[in-house]
Amino acid sequence: MYRWIPFWPDTAAVNAVAVNNLYVAELGLSALIMATVFGMMLVFCIRYRQGSAVSRADRVQKTWHFEIGWTTATLGAFLILFVWGAAIYVWLFQVPPSDEEVYVVAKQWMWKTEHPGGQREIDALHVPVDKTIRVVMASEDVIHSFFVPAFRIKHDVVPGTLETIWFKPTKTGTFKLECTQFCGLQHATMQGDVVVMSGPDYARWLTQQGVHESLAEQGEAVFRAHGCSGCHDANSTVHAPPLAGLYGTYVHLQDGSVRLADEAYIRDCILTPRSFTVAGYPPVMPDFSGQLGEDDLMKLVAYIKSLGRQESGR
Amino acid sequence: MSTTTLERVPAAEPGAETEPSYLTAEHTVASWLFTRDHKRIALLFFASITFFFFVGGFAATLMRLNLATPGGLLQPAVYNRMFTMHGIIMVWFFLIPSIPTTFGNFFIPLMIGARDLAFPRVNLGSWYVFNLSGLVVLYSLIMGGADTGWTFYTPLSTVYANGYVFAAAMAVFINGFSSIMTSLNFIVTIHRMRAPGMTWMRLPLFVWAIYAVSVVMLTATPVLAMDTFLLAVERFVGVGLFDPNHGGDPLLWQHMFWFYSHPAVYIMILPAMGVVSEIIPCYARRPIFGYSGMTMALMAIAILSFFVWAHHMFVAGISVYAGVVFSLMTFFVAVPSAIKVFNWTVSLHKGRISFDAPMLYALSFVLLFTLGGVTGLMLATLGIDVDVHGTYFVVAHFHYIMVGATVSAFFGALHYWWPKLTGRLYPEIWARFAAILTYVGFNLTFFPQFILGYLGMPRRAYTYPAEWQPWNLLSSAGASILAVAYLLPLFYLGWSLFWGRKASANPWRATGLEWATSSPPPQHNFERTPVVTLAPYCYDPQRDTYVTQEGVPHAG
Numbered sequence: 106m107y108r109w110i111p112f113w114p115d116t117a118a119v120n121a122v123a124v125n126n127l128y129v130a131e132l133g134l135s136a137l138i139m140a141t142v143f144g145m146m147l148v149f150c151i152r153y154r155q156g157s158a159v160s161r162a163d164r165v166q167k168t169w170h171f172e173i174g175w176t177t178a179t180l181g182a183f184l185i186l187f188v189w190g191a192a193i194y195v196w197l198f199q200v201p202p203s204d205e206e207v208y209v210v211a212k213q214w215m216w217k218t219e220h221p222g223g224q225r226e227i228d229a230l231h232v233p234v235d236k237t238i239r240v241v242m243a244s245e246d247v248i249h250s251f252f253v254p255a256f257r258i259k260h261d262v263v264p265g266t267l268e269t270i271w272f273k274p275t276k277t278g279t280f281k282l283e284c285t286q287f288c289g290l291q292h293a294t295m296q297g298d299v300v301v302m303s304g305p306d307y308a309r310w311l312t313q314q315g316v317h318e319s320l321a322e323q324g325e326a327v328f329r330a331h332g333c334s335g336c337h338d339a340n341s342t343v344h345a346p347p348l349a350g351l352y353g354t355y356v357h358l359q360d361g362s363v364r365l366a367d368e369a370y371i372r373d374c375i376l377t378p379r380s381f382t383v384a385g386y387p388p389v390m391p392d393f394s395g396q397l398g399e400d401d402l403m404k405l406v407a408y409i410k411s412l413g414r415q416e417s418g419r
Numbered sequence: 420m421s422t423t424t425l426e427r428v429p430a431a432e433p434g435a436e437t438e439p440s441y442l443t444a445e446h447t448v449a450s451w452l453f454t455r456d457h458k459r460i461a462l463l464f465f466a467s468i469t470f471f472f473f474v475g476g477f478a479a480t481l482m483r484l485n486l487a488t489p490g491g492l493l494q495p496a497v498y499n500r501m502f503t504m505h506g507i508i509m510v511w512f513f514l515i516p517s518i519p520t521t522f523g524n525f526f527i528p529l530m531i532g533a534r535d536l537a538f539p540r541v542n543l544g545s546w547y548v549f550n551l552s553g554l555v556v557l558y559s560l561i562m563g564g565a566d567t568g569w570t571f572y573t574p575l576s577t578v579y580a581n582g583y584v585f586a587a588a589m590a591v592f593i594n595g596f597s598s599i600m601t602s603l604n605f606i607v608t609i610h611r612m613r614a615p616g617m618t619w620m621r622l623p624l625f626v627w628a629i630y631a632v633s634v635v636m637l638t639a640t641p642v643l644a645m646d647t648f649l650l651a652v653e654r655f656v657g658v659g660l661f662d663p664n665h666g667g668d669p670l671l672w673q674h675m676f677w678f679y680s681h682p683a684v685y686i687m688i689l690p691a692m693g694v695v696s697e698i699i700p701c702y703a704r705r706p707i708f709g710y711s712g713m714t715m716a717l718m719a720i721a722i723l724s725f726f727v728w729a730h731h732m733f734v735a736g737i738s739v740y741a742g743v744v745f746s747l748m749t750f751f752v753a754v755p756s757a758i759k760v761f762n763w764t765v766s767l768h769k770g771r772i773s774f775d776a777p778m779l780y781a782l783s784f785v786l787l788f789t790l791g792g793v794t795g796l797m798l799a800t801l802g803i804d805v806d807v808h809g810t811y812f813v814v815a816h817f818h819y820i821m822v823g824a825t826v827s828a829f830f831g832a833l834h835y836w837w838p839k840l841t842g843r844l845y846p847e848i849w850a851r852f853a854a855i856l857t858y859v860g861f862n863l864t865f866f867p868q869f870i871l872g873y874l875g876m877p878r879r880a881y882t883y884p885a886e887w888q889p890w891n892l893l894s895s896a897g898a899s900i901l902a903v904a905y906l907l908p909l910f911y912l913g914w915s916l917f918w919g920r921k922a923s924a925n926p927w928r929a930t931g932l933e934w935a936t937s938s939p940p941p942q943h944n945f946e947r948t949p950v951v952t953l954a955p956y957c958y959d960p961q962r963d964t965y966v967t968q969e970g971v972p973h974a975g
Contacts, residue, residue: 114874127802128873135793142764142789146782149767150774153703153960161705161769161960168709171765172758179757183750186800191743193802198739213579247575248669250734250809254875257806261735263670264574265663268736281884285809285877287568289579290495293880395664 118256119273200271203239208403211249211262214291224314228297233307234277241368242268243399250286267369274301324408327401346383352410357384371406440939455539461525471512478505483898489885498881499566506569511594518690522832523629529933532614532949537607545600552593559586573661573672577653592647595640602636616951623955627714628693631721635682643679677728685724691828695781700956701929702778703770709762716755723752733804749799771960776850780831783858784824791819812872815865838922842939849911856904863897930967
């Protein structure tokens with residue numbers, strides 16, 4: 106749409122289209138403000154230069170009504186921009202129901218991506234076109250920032266939590282994936298490609314990756330290896346919160362608060378269970394912080410989410 | 420009319436020449452190092468910050484040299500340390516102290532008709548503390564430098580970085596005490612030591628700006644001390660404050676850091692606004708448009724600056740609602756800035772404008788500040804910030820404000836007050852040339868960075884894809900012009916110290932009290948305490964006359 110503007114960056118997602126409109130509006134306003142200031146300055150500087158004989162009598166004495174005028178005008182314009190920008194922001198950062206999901210683990214200095222089917226990539230992410238893609242992100246070390254300029258979407262990947270964003274690509278091709286938060290020595294090279302493929306191409310690509318186990322299946326192995334199944338399995342005799350159907354529901358905690366069981370919540374519960382004791386259960390689960398890497402945590406989260414899907418499928 | 424002039428201007432009084440100027444009153448080195456004269460301390464600060472300006476500028480030169488080619492010239496580790504030290508030195512060792520400690524120190528007492536600042540020893544102590552922090556930062560730099568960016572984001576800075584982060588953080592810690600000492604001194608001086616008749620609404624806007632900035636410095640800088648102290652505790656002792664592996668919260672650092680560092684941005688720009696509000700009326704020969712609006716805008720910016728810090732964190736993982744609130748606050752703080760821009764511009768209306776170097780710098784300030792301001796609005800707009808945050812767009816934006824605007828105002832102030840500081844006039848042609856060169860070089864350096872940013876070039880990257888080379892090359896070329904423009908004054912101002920024409924007490928026919936005393940001023944500033952009867956900027960462009968704040972009318 107804005108291809109006629111010189112140096113306009115690639116626009117390849119529905120997210121980008123919304124931001125483009127706002128950007129053009131602000132460029133217009135900025136140009137107007139600059140032109141007003143520059144124009145007034147130029148005219149005054151020429152007309153009232155030292156050597157000019159033009160009359161300086163009857164200077165404006167009461168200034169306040171001018172000041173109120175331009176205060177109101179700027180405030181009004183600013184509020185419009187604020188509302189417009191905020192609406193887009195809320196829309197960008199609230200994840201809609203998604204068609205596809207991918208997991209991203211950032212570390213110094215690479216992007217590791219995983220698909221629910223178990224396909225893994227490094228510094229690359231293959232996604233299908235015209236689908237809403239939900240991206241769950243974790244960092245193994247410092248703060249990174251996931252940025253795809255052609256999608257106009259960016260979010261920091263903060264260690265110690267999971268962040269979720271979304272995008273919906275509208276055209277196929279290869280687009281830059283960047284880290285925009287300085288993350289140490291090779292920050293500049295922490296870049297990759299987002300490859301947007303047509304649906305059939307993407308399906309073919311998934312099958313060609315030589316994967317035997319889905320992410321949830323890998324998660325189940327972790328679940329057993331760390332003894333989670335001892336208490337949380339369906340046929341366990343220990344009184345532990347059931348995990349089937351947990352994902353996406355609201356959980357009442359012992360301290361009276363209610364939490365949405367999203368990815369970040371599940372991760373937090375695994376690492377520091379005592380901070381998230383579920384109402385009606387004894388606080389007996391051991392702490393797993395420092396014992397599980399972000400990769401394993403992602404797998405566990407995928408597994409627990411898959412339990413949810415099986416539940417709702419029944 | 421002219422007889423009154425002769426009577427009231429001390430420099431012209433018979434016998435006025437007998438009191439030596441502050442420069443020649445004493446000659447020993449000790450008389451400089453242990454001086455309690457605010458004017459001499461201002462020059463000591465001037466020497467220190469000029470040194471650091473060129474150290475920080477040298478780091479910037481290396482960076483632009485590196486970015487001229489996609490592959491780069493420096494080792495990644497060296498580049499990372501260069502941009503970190505460039506940031507730390509330019510922010511804390513040049514921009515924050517720049518105008519307050521030099522022109523503020525020199526001219527606040529002169530403009531309000533006082534003999535000195537309220538606490539001359541604290542003022543001298545501030546210079547020593549500043550230099551101590553300067554030595555620590557030089558130690559950090561010479562040993563290899565910190566490699567975290569000037570923002571010290573955790574857990575990179577506390578757990579992962581291998582550079583001299585501790586030394587750099589301690590330099591910032593110590594530096595803060597100098598800011599606190601200086602700002603406290605200004606606040607007390609402006610409250611308590613104004614000459615008879617110098618009411619608040621007769622204060623020159625430069626004094627108002629320094630007052631506003633002092634309030635911000637005094638209240639925000641202690642938070643910086645806490646921040647850097649906690650950073651050192653985590654890095655050295657390993658207490659989990661910001662490191663999630665030890666139960667800390669990385670975002671806590673960002674909140675605490677920006678709680679200081681966003682007001683710090685206004686610490687850098689408010690004094691520049693004050694300078695420009697002095698220069699424009701003097702060279703447009705008319706009163707500033709909307710004096711009281713200007714004072715209110717200054718104070719509004721100072722207060723609102725404390726409520727916008729999280730706009731640095733829109734994509735950092737704060738709640739969406741927090742983002743919305745901080746965006747709104749950021750738009751609010753932009754309103755008084757917009758008022759000031761319009762008032763400066765309209766202050767040219769029906770003036771009698773001459774384009775001497777200080778005025779050229781002041782006009783550049785207004786234009787560069789406006790462009791920095793409108794791009795700031797884009798960054799305040801949430802939807803756009805998500806896209807351009809962390810890219811060169813941000814780099815370009817804050818350089819327009821902090822370098823384009825503030826450094827232009829600094830050079831404007833230097834030229835405007837040079838006769839008062841030194842008793843000599845600077846060579847006008849060279850100065851105009853430098854001012855124009857600064858404007859051209861600056862835009863050539865930083866405008867391409869807006870485009871790079873929107874194309875998606877991340878900041879703090881030592882290498883980039885080849886397709887972005889043209890813009891980077893343009894920026895580096897501009898930087899070389901800018902470097903010449905910043906070096907030029909060193910030569911012609913240095914020349915004028917020895918061979919420049921001697922300046923009269925009031926070479927620009929200005930109204931402030933600082934021009935009522937001789938150039939350079941005597942050690943005790945005024946022969947007698949001035950009595951103020953008028954608001955500042957009583958210029959009449961129609962008759963080309965002016966009346967000083969003491970109520971002394973002057974013909975053209």
